[in-house]
Amino acid sequence: MSDHYVKVKVQLEQMKSFGEDAEKQGVDAEEQVPVSSPSAPDSPDPSSITIPATDASSTSKHKGKSRSKPGKDDKNSSGKQISDLSSHGSVVSAHAEKNLNKLGYERTLQVKGTGKILQGKLETNGNYVNIHASKNIQETRREDGFKLARKRRPVTVDTSKAKTSLEALKLSIKQLKWKEFPLGRRAACDIYWHGVSFHDNENIVSGQVNKFPGMIEMLRKINMSRAVRTMQELFPEEYDFYPRSWILPEEYQQFSTQIRMVKENDATVNPTFIVKPDGGSQGDGIYLIRDPSDLKLMAGSQAKQSVVQEYIQKPLLIDKLKFDIRLYVLIKSLEPLEIYIAKEGLTRFCTEPYQEPSQKNLSHVFMHLTNYSLNVHSGNFVHSDSQSTGSKRTLSSVLYRLAAKGVDIKRVWSDIIALVIKTAIAVVPELKVFYQADIPPGKPGPTCFQILGFDILLMKNLKPVLLEVNSNPSMRIEHEQEVAPGVFEYVPSPVDEEVKVGVIRDTLRLMDPGHKKPIISHTRAGGFEHGEEIPMEAESQERSPDEIGSLPSLCLKQVYPKYTKQFNYLRLVERIAALFIRFLGVKGNMRLGPTAFRTFIRTCKLSNSNFTMASVDILYIDITRRWSGAMPDSREAGMGLQAFVEAFFYLAGRRFKSLALREQVVSLLELCEAQLGPQSGVEDRRSLSCSRALPRAIKAQTLCLTNPQLSSPAPLRRAASQDYRLHQRLKPRTLRANVEN
Ligand code: ADP
Numbered sequence: 001m002s003d004h005y006v007k008v009k010v011q012l013e014q015m016k017s018f019g020e021d022a023e024k025q026g027v028d029a030e031e032q033v034p035v036s037s038p039s040a041p042d043s044p045d046p047s048s049i050t051i052p053a054t055d056a057s058s059t060s061k062h063k064g065k066s067r068s069k070p071g072k073d074d075k076n077s078s079g080k081q082i083s084d085l086s087s088h089g090s091v092v093s094a095h096a097e098k099n100l101n102k103l104g105y106e107r108t109l110q111v112k113g114t115g116k117i118l119q120g121k122l123e124t125n126g127n128y129v130n131i132h133a134s135k136n137i138q139e140t141r142r143e144d145g146f147k148l149a150r151k152r153r154p155v156t157v158d159t160s161k162a163k164t165s166l167e168a169l170k171l172s173i174k175q176l177k178w179k180e181f182p183l184g185r186r187a188a189c190d191i192y193w194h195g196v197s198f199h200d201n202e203n204i205v206s207g208q209v210n211k212f213p214g215m216i217e218m219l220r221k222i223n224m225s226r227a228v229r230t231m232q233e234l235f236p237e238e239y240d241f242y243p244r245s246w247i248l249p250e251e252y253q254q255f256s257t258q259i260r261m262v263k264e265n266d267a268t269v270n271p272t273f274i275v276k277p278d279g280g281s282q283g284d285g286i287y288l289i290r291d292p293s294d295l296k297l298m299a300g301s302q303a304k305q306s307v308v309q310e311y312i313q314k315p316l317l318i319d320k321l322k323f324d325i326r327l328y329v330l331i332k333s334l335e336p337l338e339i340y341i342a343k344e345g346l347t348r349f350c351t352e353p354y355q356e357p358s359q360k361n362l363s364h365v366f367m368h369l370t371n372y373s374l375n376v377h378s379g380n381f382v383h384s385d386s387q388s389t390g391s392k393r394t395l396s397s398v399l400y401r402l403a404a405k406g407v408d409i410k411r412v413w414s415d416i417i418a419l420v421i422k423t424a425i426a427v428v429p430e431l432k433v434f435y436q437a438d439i440p441p442g443k444p445g446p447t448c449f450q451i452l453g454f455d456i457l458l459m460k461n462l463k464p465v466l467l468e469v470n471s472n473p474s475m476r477i478e479h480e481q482e483v484a485p486g487v488f489e490y491v492p493s494p495v496d497e498e499v500k501v502g503v504i505r506d507t508l509r510l511m512d513p514g515h516k517k518p519i520i521s522h523t524r525a526g527g528f529e530h531g532e533e534i535p536m537e538a539e540s541q542e543r544s545p546d547e548i549g550s551l552p553s554l555c556l557k558q559v560y561p562k563y564t565k566q567f568n569y570l571r572l573v574e575r576i577a578a579l580f581i582r583f584l585g586v587k588g589n590m591r592l593g594p595t596a597f598r599t600f601i602r603t604c605k606l607s608n609s610n611f612t613m614a615s616v617d618i619l620y621i622d623i624t625r626r627w628s629g630a631m632p633d634s635r636e637a638g639m640g641l642q643a644f645v646e647a648f649f650y651l652a653g654r655r656f657k658s659l660a661l662r663e664q665v666v667s668l669l670e671l672c673e674a675q676l677g678p679q680s681g682v683e684d685r686r687s688l689s690c691s692r693a694l695p696r697a698i699k700a701q702t703l704c705l706t707n708p709q710l711s712s713p714a715p716l717r718r719a720a721s722q723d724y725r726l727h728q729r730l731k732p733r734t735l736r737a738n739v740e741n
Contacts, residue, residue, distance in 0.1 A: 212448045315460065328341075
């Protein structure tokens with residue numbers, strides 16, 4: 001990881017100096033006017049009007065119980081504090097950020113001696129489009145743009161299914177001066193805001209929905225653990241931010257054997273584990289154990305699906321209390337992948353001073369679990385209107401406090417950004433499978449975006465750990481309070497309002513259909529190659545000042561494709577998913593049938609005399625059967641993506657025995673993609689290739705965060721990347737002989 005930070009820093013420095021150079025050349029990027037896209041050179045689109053990105057410090061803050069006035073800047077001390085923090089908090093320093101904003105998304109360079117302005121627009125697909133235009137034409141276009149913008153109808157939002165996010169959504173729409181349809185609308189709306197799932201409103205054929213199909217399923221604890229574990233197998237070091245986890249009851253044996261071995265090897269090791277029911281939320285059903293024998297396993301159909309996870313014993317404490325971070329992340333699009341992180345988040349505090357787990361305190365939920373829904377019932381819970389005290393605080397107030405103690409906040413932010421991008425990369429492949437099933441290409445349908453709630457714990461050594469990702473983070477801006485003995489009422493929560501209204505409003509701004517989508521010349525799900533320049537910002541997302549009044553600058557910061565260069569090499573499973581989707585065949589399917597699997601093998605020329613089609617069938621049956629057992633509630637028969645990935649790893653291991661798992665997978669991907677050719681619909685091989693990003697052989701690493709002895713022994717890991725992986729763990733011996741032929 002340290003290499004990564006150095007790289008990020010160097011790039012930022014380079015870009016910063018580029019900004020300074022540009023300034024020296026007399027370029028004032030804030031003065032520049034927009035250029036229309038090359039596809040429509042003569043019709044200026046008001047959406048391309050660039051409102052100069054202002055410094056983060058202009059973010060409006062308000063305090064107290066009163067509702068915020070749209071666009072009103074409150075320059076009180078708390079606002080100052082937060083602005084300071086957001087500049088701390090950003091990976092980009094305030095100074096660099098300013099320069100980068102000046103550089104902006106569009107660049108203007110004076111061509112010496114010609115008097116002409118050479119203007120370029122950096123598309124989010126990485127293309128830098130040069131456009132020559134005289135200053136007068138630009139000015140005319142700007143005026144035309146403003147006129148058009150004034151005439152444009154307001155964006156329409158269907159809020160009929162918004163449920164608990166309604167209050168914050170209403171405020172956001174009001175601030176934007178958009179039009180709300182609280183009871184829905186016969187005609188299509190631009191945006192549909194759902195409280196729970198993509199399917200809250202059926203039959204949407206256009207516009208944008210704030211949920212992705214499959215997100216709920218994908219982020220359930222077991223699925224999420226599986227997705228991250230697959231990435232841990234490929235990239236153990238990069239994915240060491242997720243505690244070691246086992247899926248129950250399926251992996252009970254592995255869990256208890258591993259823990260017994262660890263304890264036998266070193267009697268001083270005394271790990272603790274946290275057990276979380278699969279569908280649970282708000283701390284429901286969670287408990288801590290110190291030994292596998294303490295698991296409350298029930299037999300047969302009673303057996304509860306859950307995840308047991310290494311418990312982080314040394315969290316960072318503030319005021320002797322454990323706390324976690326709720327970070328809001330916007331997945332703006334899957335294809336191309338676009339991720340934004342809210343600069344402001346929440347921190348939720350425990351209400352009983354923390355002690356390392358012991359047999360005595362294991363059941364003290366107010367000490368170990370940071371869930372608001374639990375702690376709010378503790379007598380010690382402090383409701384506070386201040387953002388920096390109480391049991392729920394803004395993230396910036398906590399970071400500010402840490403910074404005052406000398407903590408390197410930029411580093412913490414940088415680690416958090418990396419964690420978010422890597423987690424998204426882990427879940428995106430399966431999301432794409434869900435997406436194509438619900439909205440097959442060619443069929444009319446909406447596009448999707450979604451706000452996710454990342455729960456992150458900081459360890460004592462400041463390393464962020466991912467606890468879980470919520471597909472439906474609470475967007476409530478009021479909280480339940482006991483106003484009289486035994487009488488509970490919902491009262492406004494200024495801290496929640498401060499953070500959540502900003503997140504919803506700015507998500508809407510980013511999704512404003514009046515703005516041109518970045519032009520993607522061809523599908524490049526993998527983004528940019530190493531060595532290509534990272535675009536610093538997406539296109540200007542602001543409407544004209546006439547329309548929006550004085551809204552604060554966006555509280556959402558683009559991190560992908562911004563940091564594509566650093567993370568693109570991790571997107572291997574997405575390439576496997578692209579193959580999978582290609583062979584799914586019938587639209588709407590999510591699972592491969594045996595014939596489709598055979599077709600995949602044949603088309604990619606993976607069978608030979610040593611691996612006959614009969615072996616292929618056995619492999620299919622074996623893996624599919626095992627996975628259908630692991631996912632008892634799965635409705636469709638056949639091979640799902642996770643099973644296909646397992647099969648792919650197996651095939652890669654067979655074919656490229658001498659390599660480490662990661663290289664095996666890359667090699668097989670390249671082989672398959674080469675067979676399918678450029679027309680395949682599989683992402684651009686060149687841009688997706690990760691071979692240059694694999695400088696090191698996989699070391700014998702630990703997956704474990706706090707207790708290296710808990711991780712798989714190195715020989716086991718090596719074995720896991722070979723044929724052994726499939727057969728030793730999953731198959732009866734007789735079958736193995738058949739498959740290996
Ligand atoms: P839920 O969806 O029920 O809230 P979480 O995974 O968020 O489940 O866990 C609930 C709480 O338990 C977290 O907010 C955190 O305080 C604590 N917790 C969860 N996992 C761990 C862990 N691995 N180590 C330490 N504390 C944890």
